[in-house]
Every structure is written in structure tokens, then in C-alpha cells.
Amino acid sequence: MKDTRPTTGANPLAALSHRSFRLFWSGQCVSLIGTWIQRASQAWLVLEMTGSPFLLGLVGAMQFVPVLILSLFAGVVADRVSKRKLVMYMQLTLGVQAFILAALVYTGRAQYWHVLVLAMLQGICTAFDTPTRQSFIVEMVGKEHLMNAIALNSAIFNGARIIGPALGGFAMDAFGPALAFFLNGVSYLFVVGALFFVKVQETTSKNKERHFKQEILEGLKFVKDTPAVRETLSLVGVIGMFALNLSILVPVLARDVLRQSASGYGLLMSLMGAGALLGAATLAWFSHHGPKRQLLYGGAIALTVIQLALALPHAYWSAAVLLFLLGWAQITYSATANSSLQVNAPNHLRGRVMSIYSLLNGGVTPVGNLFAGTAMSLYGASGGFLACGGAGLIGALALWYGNKRRAAKPQHIEA
Incomplete structure (x- = not known):
């Protein structure tokens, strides 16, 4: 078993020693706040517009259908072209989408179908942006500081998750949702500006003359033949679905x-983000140990068990505490899964591996959103949490016990 763990000691800010990552990370700090402002505001807007949990779930489904359809194709594109430029184009398009929604809401012309169409446009951009952006990180920091960079990205993602929903809720109550969507549009300009100054030695596939189908199959074969990657992606599919x-x-x-x-x-939502931020900070501090199987499954199982607890009756602050813990569990699972996949993927396949991750993490979300929306329409919020948490727990435990022979080997998730 190849040992690819970082060899440096504990330094929670190690990845920021790389200028390009520092620039990109700074731009993301602003952009991600805008993303979370829109996420919270759009969900609330749809509920206020329709009053239907099912129609809210349909918006989520429409947002991720393109991820389901386009992810494998997007992974090949990410391996073929300049990742920096592709991320820039996708971020600009996402900004335009936010400005259009802001204009529709501000003028009073927004209808439910507008939100559906714009959610699909967002999904198309996300299908290309996510695997490209994730596989671009290693070009900025190298494998040695990869897990630290992912943890730091998770920290700002979840710091934004604290600030964004609170700002979005305040903006909606005080000024209406149009301002929330406008702020998100402006926030994308910061990461685009940062990318103009990022300089890296980019890695692209040398076999651009090959057919897309051949390259997709090459990525799928690598996953099939690499037990650590296959196991991690199986868990990602189960957790992503439920x-x-x-x-x-x-x-x-x-x-x-x-x-x-x-x-x-x-x-x-902000308290859930606060839990995730604390979890990300913990991972950043211990990132020099590399991704471990116990963290992967521990985070996934805790994520599902806490959802089962949320199915019980709660006062506001008891629910808030559980959501705080839920955020911690979610980031422990997701950052460990992301890191283990990137550490095991060779440079020329990394975009394709991360596109499969995006497919299973987000592409199955349409089915999951409809599952959750239907459960809540029939049995209320408690039924939704019970169904999603229960199905996720059963799937995670089945994978854990099904791979118990691998669990008996060294704990590090590596090829």
C-alpha cells in the first residue's frame, strides 16, 4: 500500500503559503457568502411563493438534474482544458444567473417557473464548475498540502454558511429577496478577479484526440479497479441520495x-454552518495525518443519526444544537471523502474522478430532494427527517460491514 500522507507537522494554514491558493481562497471567502445568501433566500422564496414542500423539492431536483446528466462529460472537459479559465467562465455565468433572478424579483415579475429555469441553468454551471474547481486545488498546492487546502476551503465554505443565511434572512425581512440575489451576483466578481492573478503549472490530458466516451470509460475503470476509491464513492452515493x-x-x-x-x-442555517466551521478547523489542524476511514464513516453515520434525532419534537434551541452538531458531522464526512479521492487519483484522471464524486454527491440529489419532499408532504418535517436519516444510516452501515475486511487493514484510505 502506497503511503501518500503528508510528511509535514501540524500547521492549520499550510496551504496558504502558496500565493495562487491564497488569492483563490480570498476570492472564495466573499463569493461563498453570496452563494449561501442565495441558497437560503431562494428556498424561502419558493416556500412563500408556493407553500409546498414538494415544489421546493422540485426546485432542488431541477438544480441537480444537469449534474446527473453532465458530470461525466464535464470531468473529461476538466482534464482537457485550462481549469482556471473554465472555473472563471462558470463563475461569471453563475453571477449572471443571480442578477437575472434579482431583476425578476425586484420588478415583481418572478414566477415559480422562472425559479425552475434559473435553477437548471445554475445546475449546468455547477456540473462543470465543481469537478474543475476541486481538481484545480491540487495544481495550486500539490498533494502535500491538499487535505489542508480542502479543510481551509471547507472552513470558508462553512464560515459563509454562518454569515450568508443570516444576512439573507435579514435582507429578506428588511428589504425583500431581490437584494439577497443581487448581493450573490456581485460576490462572484471577487473570485473571478482573484483568478485573473492566479498562476499555476496546469495539468491537462495528453490524449485530447481520443473520443469522450473512451476517456469517460477510462475514469470509470480506474474507480472500479481501485478499492479505496470505489468504497469512498459508494458511500458518497448513499449519503448524497438520502x-x-x-x-x-x-x-x-x-x-x-x-x-x-x-x-x-x-x-x-448559520448555526449548522458554525458547527461545520468548527469541524473544518479541526480537520485543518490534523490534516497532516491524512484522510482516515474512521473519520469518513464516523462523520457519515453521525450525520444520519442526528437527522433521526431531529425527527423528534423539539423546541427552537434544542433543534439549533442538533443542527450545529449536524454541521460538524457533515464537514467531517465530506472533507475526508474529498481528500481521500484526490490523494488517490493520478493527475491525468483527477477531473474525471472528481466528476464522479460530483455525480454521486450532487447528481443524485434530484431523487433525494423528491424523496424528502414527498416524505414531508405526506408525513410532515418529522417524517422527512426520519425517512432520510433512516435510509442513509442503513446504507452507511451496510457499506461499513460489507467492507469490514478492508477496515481491518491500515486505516489510511489509499490505493
Whole structure:
């Protein structure tokens, strides 16, 4: 078993020693706040517009259908072209999408079908942006500081998750949702500006004359033949399907069970982000140990068990505490899965491996969102949490016991 663990000692900011990553990370700090402002605001807007958890779930499904369809193709594109330029183009398009939604809401012309179409446009961009952006990180920092960079990215993602929903809730209550979407559009300009100054030695596939189908099959064969990658992606598929429907579950919990306004909902999302931020900071500090199987499964199982606990009756602050812990569990699982995949993927296949990760992490979300939305329409928020948490827990435990022979080997998830 090849040992690819970083050899440096504990330094929670090691990846920031790389100028290009420092620039990119700084731009992301602003852009991700805007992303979370829109996520929270769009979910609340749809609930206010339709009053239907099912239609909210349909928006989530439409947002991720393109990820399901395009991810494998996008992975080949990410391996063939300049990752920096592709991320820039996708970020600009996402900014335009946010400005269009802001204009529709501000002029009073926004209808439910507008949100559906713009959600699909966002999904198309996400299908290309996510695997490209994730596989671009290693070009900025190298494998030695990769897990640290992923943890730092997770830290700002979840720091934004604290600030963004709270700002979005305040903006909606005080000024209406149009401002929330406009702020998100402006935020994309910061990461695009940062990417103009990023300088890296980019790695692209040397076999550009090959057919896309051949390159997709090459990536799938690598996953099939690499047990550590195959096991991790199997878990990602299970958790992505059932346990990551929080953008559908939490708004309904806040409005229908806890009787909160947009501000109260925003605070709940922020507390979940605070838990994830603390989890990301912990991972950054211990990132020199590399990704471990116990963290991967421990985070996934905790994520599902906490959702089962949220199916029980709660006061506002007991629910808030559980969502804080949920955020910690989610980032422990997701950052470990992401790191282990990138450490095991060779440079010329990394975009394709991460596109399969995106497919299983987000592409199955349409099915998961509809599953969660249907469960809540029939049995309320408690039924949604029970169904999603229960299905995710069963799947994670089945994979754990099904791979117990591998678990008996050294703990590090590597090829």
C-alpha cells in the first residue's frame, strides 16, 4: 500500500503559503457568502411563493438534474482544458444567473417557473464548475498540502454558511429577496478577479484526440479497479441520495414545526454552518495525518443519526444544537471523502474522478430532494427527517460491514 500522507507537522494554514491558493481562497471567502445568501433566500422564496414542500423539492431536483446528466462529460472537459479559465467562465455565468433572478424579483415579475429555469441553468454551471474547481486545488498546492487546502476551503465554505443565511434572512425581512440575489451576483466578481492573478503549472490530458466516451470509460475503470476509491464513492452515493437533503428539510422544519420567520430560519442555517466551521478547523489542524476511514464513516453515520434525532419534537434551541452538531458531522464526512479521492487519483484522471464524486454527491440529489419532499408532504418535517436519516444510516452501515475486511487493514484510505 502506497503511503501518500503528508510528511509535514501540524500547521492549520499550510496551504496558504502558496500565493495562487491564497488569492483563490480570498476570492472564495466573499463569493461563498453570496452563494449561501442565495441558497437560503431562494428556498424561502419558493416556500412563500408556493407553500409546498414538494415544489421546493422540485426546485432542488431541477438544480441537480444537469449534474446527473453532465458530470461525466464535464470531468473529461476538466482534464482537457485550462481549469482556471473554465472555473472563471462558470463563475461569471453563475453571477449572471443571480442578477437575472434579482431583476425578476425586484420588478415583481418572478414566477415559480422562472425559479425552475434559473435553477437548471445554475445546475449546468455547477456540473462543470465543481469537478474543475476541486481538481484545480491540487495544481495550486500539490498533494502535500491538499487535505489542508480542502479543510481551509471547507472552513470558508462553512464560515459563509454562518454569515450568508443570516444576512439573507435579514435582507429578506428588511428589504425583500431581490437584494439577497443581487448581493450573490456581485460576490462572484471577487473570485473571478482573484483568478485573473492566479498562476499555476496546469495539468491537462495528453490524449485530447481520443473520443469522450473512451476517456469517460477510462475514469470509470480506474474507480472500479481501485478499492479505496470505489468504497469512498459508494458511500458518497448513499449519503448524497438520502442524507444531504438539508436545503429541503430545514426550511420546512423552521417554518412549519418551529414557527419561525425568515430570520429564525437563517439563524438555524448559520448555526449548522458554525458547527461545520468548527469541524473544518479541526480537520485543518490534523490534516497532516491524512484522510482516515474512521473519520469518513464516523462523520457519515453521525450525520444520519442526528437527522433521526431531529425527527423528534423539539423546541427552537434544542433543534439549533442538533443542527450545529449536524454541521460538524457533515464537514467531517465530506472533507475526508474529498481528500481521500484526490490523494488517490493520478493527475491525468483527477477531473474525471472528481466528476464522479460530483455525480454521486450532487447528481443524485434530484431523487433525494423528491424523496424528502414527498416524505414531508405526506408525513410532515418529522417524517422527512426520519425517512432520510433512516435510509442513509442503513446504507452507511451496510457499506461499513460489507467492507469490514478492508477496515481491518491500515486505516489510511489509499490505493
